Amino acid sequence: MQKTLEQAVSCMGIGLHSGQKVQMRLCPAAANTGIIFKRLDMGGRAVSACLRNVADVFYATSLKDGDVEVQTVEHLLAALSAMGIDNAIIELDGKEVPILDGSAAPVIFLIKEAGIRTLAAKRRYIAIREPIKVEADGKWITVLPSDHLTIDYTVDFDHTVISKQSIRFRFSRDEFIRELAPARTFGFLSEIRQLLAMGLAKGGCLDNAIVVNDHRILNPYLRFEDEFVRHKALDLLGDLSLLGGPLLGHVIAYRAGHSLHTALVGAILEEESNWYETELSRDVLKTIAPNPRLKTLPIRA
Numbered sequence: 119m120q121k122t123l124e125q126a127v128s129c130m131g132i133g134l135h136s137g138q139k140v141q142m143r144l145c146p147a148a149a150n151t152g153i154i155f156k157r158l159d160m161g162g163r164a165v166s167a168c169l170r171n172v173a174d175v176f177y178a179t180s181l182k183d184g185d186v187e188v189q190t191v192e193h194l195l196a197a198l199s200a201m202g203i204d205n206a207i208i209e210l211d212g213k214e215v216p217i218l219d220g221s222a223a224p225v226i227f228l229i230k231e232a233g234i235r236t237l238a239a240k241r242r243y244i245a246i247r248e249p250i251k252v253e254a255d256g257k258w259i260t261v262l263p264s265d266h267l268t269i270d271y272t273v274d275f276d277h278t279v280i281s282k283q284s285i286r287f288r289f290s291r292d293e294f295i296r297e298l299a300p301a302r303t304f305g306f307l308s309e310i311r312q313l314l315a316m317g318l319a320k321g322g323c324l325d326n327a328i329v330v331n332d333h334r335i336l337n338p339y340l341r342f343e344d345e346f347v348r349h350k351a352l353d354l355l356g357d358l359s360l361l362g363g364p365l366l367g368h369v370i371a372y373r374a375g376h377s378l379h380t381a382l383v384g385a386i387l388e389e390e391s392n393w394y395e396t397e398l399s400r401d402v403l404k405t406i407a408p409n410p411r412l413k414t415l416p417i418r419a
């Protein structure tokens with residue numbers, strides 16, 4: 119069944135890119151509402167979280183409908199989707215979702231505080247019929263038919279500190295909370311001057327991002343040895359929620375990012391023959407084997 123929040127919950131933070139202080143309130147919504155962002159500073163005008171409204175995928179995913187824009191939605195969307203929240207109104211008094219600690223963990227905390235309510239409408243999953251692949255500049259992402267959401271993600275930076283990391287994540291809510299939600303966003307010090315010149319990363323600091331210079335990680339510690347690739351899988355889950363329903367498919371991503379993630383969502387929805395809607399019964403879900411412990415996979419040549 120579809121779910122929403124039991125009650126509203128608020129927090130205050132700054133936008134990673136805008137640097138602006140913003141108050142965010144997560145509110146319950148009726149069945150089939152989806153996730154809708156409301157800009158209280160624009161008279162409550164709204165933009166819904168769906169592919170049609172994707173405006174910018176440069177360093178973060180932004181949504182825009184007319185002149186109503188909301189930036190950096192991906193970590194919030196990942197947390198909502200992982201917690202099974204199909205319907206919510208997200209009120210903001212600024213244009214960017216607060217970055218909080220750079221991960222999805224604080225949003226998980228907020229959702230748990232609010233509580234989760236089951237609604238009287240069936241959830242519709244989006245299942246894949248045919249393999250679909252999107253590629254650009256040696257980077258690619260593909261989705262294969264599967265009765266469960268699984269993500270294989272590989273990052274491969276030309277960098278002494280990060281280089282190649284791969285994970286396999288077989289989706290479950292608890293596994294997301296433990297293994298992906300705490301993974302923080304990251305950036306390279308060498309790019310920060312350029313980002314600032316473009317009006318980005320103005321709210322970034324070591325409290326909300328991992329920062330890497332040419333030789334080392336500037337933060338005192340990592341939350342996981344492979345925190346970088348875990349964060350990319352978190353970003354992907356957020357971007358996949360723009361499909362309009364939870365995905366049943368096996369996604370394999372190699373050096374991807376918001377641009378390829380949202381391109382895959384577009385490629386899936388482009389042809390109706392690519393996918394179908396399905397309602398999974400609780401009995402079917404119970405038969406799905408528990409997740410094996412998430413671990414770094416050996417790199418395939």
Ligand SMILES: [Zn+2]
Binds near residue numbers: 193353
């Ligand atoms: Zn991110």
